[in-house]
Amino acid sequence: MLNRVVIVGGGTAGWMTASYFKAAFGERIDITLVESGSVGAVGVGEATFSDIRHFFEFLGLKEKDWMPACNATYKLAVRFENWRQPGHYFYHPFEQMRSVNGFPLTDWWLKNGPTDRFDKDCFVMASVIDAGLSPRHRDGTLIDQAFDEDGNEMQGLTMSEHQGKTQFPYAYQFEAALLAKYLTRYSVERGVKHIVDDVTKVELDERGWISAVKTAEHGDITGDVYIDCTGFRGVLINQALEEPFISYQDTLPNDSAVALQVPMDMERRGIRPCTTATAQDAGWIWTIPLTGRVGTGYVYAKDYLSPEDAERTLREFVGPAAADVEANHIKMRIGRTRNSWVKNCVAIGLSSGFVEPLESTGIFFIHHAIEQLAKNFPGEDWNPAHRDLYNNAIAHVMDGVREFLVLHYVAAKRSDTQYWRDTKTRAIPDSLAERIEKWKVQLPDSESIFPYYHGLPAYSYMCILLGMGGIDLAPSPALALSDPSAALQEFELIREKTERLVKVLPKAYDYFTQLG
């Protein structure tokens, strides 16, 4: 039985992997995690997918256990500002798209929308976020009563098995460094051996498989399976095993970021319960409210903007609160390692791959990889089918997310700088170009988006197409022959529900202070 796992790297990826594997396999698995005391973790990575709640559930953690410890807040959507034109915004919310007579409500909206805001007409969440509200009532019950939180029928499913069955109404935002610290305690209490030291050399046997990692002060560490969580360095997978990295930069040129962690009085400021992505001349700025600070950063392409100008723009954007805050400049490696599992090494996290954080997919990639590795964990015979299944799943998730992100830029109406004009002429994946032609006449559905699991449902694509405004979309011709009254009634129901909720939900900030 293979059961000795060595994890190199103690960022979000390393500790999420260690804690999940302990929760999954308990004492049957022997885990050693070695992390450098001198090489820091990336330390950003604050917004998530809603699916991450399955990770916490799997570990047996409740919100009240981990959220206060990680300064966590609820995220109900991504809010896109200025991607169409200055002053315009729209939401990509965590809310299932409704259907009426076999057509998504957005299709009816294109034909007969009550206002010019698809997000407010088709989703309850848009107005809830505008009002700065919590997705839970004061007594803890969810905004969406139809969602059975305690139901057992979904438990034990992986994220891909969940897709399309339900849509949980929110995700989280938190301090990644605090989560890593929280999971360190969780893992060590359950028997994970924690070594703080530098891996200085990776020993390979005659077949080229890893036989040990050498450390500066703790000698050789040996195991059966080696998990590379060393971040962009890819110390095991790229450096030692020389697995090539496939860059996505031809289609996603943003390769740099500058980040600030700005302390703020959130009670006074209030919490807008979402992640905001505000388009800029050469990229976009994220704004993530946490309980004691706001995390913010400018993601940009070095070909269009210098780090100094990016930092200056970010500081102007934030205002005086950022004056004494030190900026963190980050070079991003965009793309994926060709195969994340090679021989007895599996890369998880930034060493496996990364795309710019526009839809907060970094931690989702990690969670997905962990679930897939737990499912395909090798036996003594190292049957290559497990490795191949795993590698395909990882490649599909990343390639699919890449298409989704490229769509944001192709669909954005903005074209006021060279950066934005180039988004309309740059090469895009062939398959995406074909799909866009179809979406112009029929909004995306599960049959017409990237055909493998990549975490994003068809309605997410609808939101981006409708919100970005740069691609002309037509309602289905069949709607001209259909009676619109049921759709109009649905718009009215959403309006009434929104009006009711906005009166009773607590402010997001008030809900968190009650939680802590």
Ligand SMILES: Cc1cc2nc3c(=O)[nH]c(=O)nc-3n(C[C@H](O)[C@H](O)[C@H](O)COP(=O)(O)OP(=O)(O)OC[C@H]3O[C@@H](n4cnc5c(N)ncnc54)[C@H](O)[C@@H]3O)c2cc1C
């Ligand atoms: C600008 C930016 C914004 C992001 N925003 C988001 C977001 O909003 N949401 C999201 O989900 N994701 C986001 N991400 C991604 C997220 O940060 C990462 O997915 C996450 O932090 C995981 O990183 P990691 O653990 O793979 O690597 P790292 O955090 O880089 O950790 C690497 C670890 O390896 C160790 N190490 C390296 N070399 C050695 C060695 N030789 N010996 C021993 N140890 C070693 C280091 O000490 C460290 O512990 C963002 C990323 C960037 C760059």
Ligand SMILES: N[C@H](Cc1c[nH]c2cc(Cl)ccc12)C(=O)O
């Ligand atoms: N797996 C889904 C992906 C998803 C569904 N709606 C949204 C909205 C936003 Cl802003 C990001 C991801 C998704 C999930 O996390 O629920």
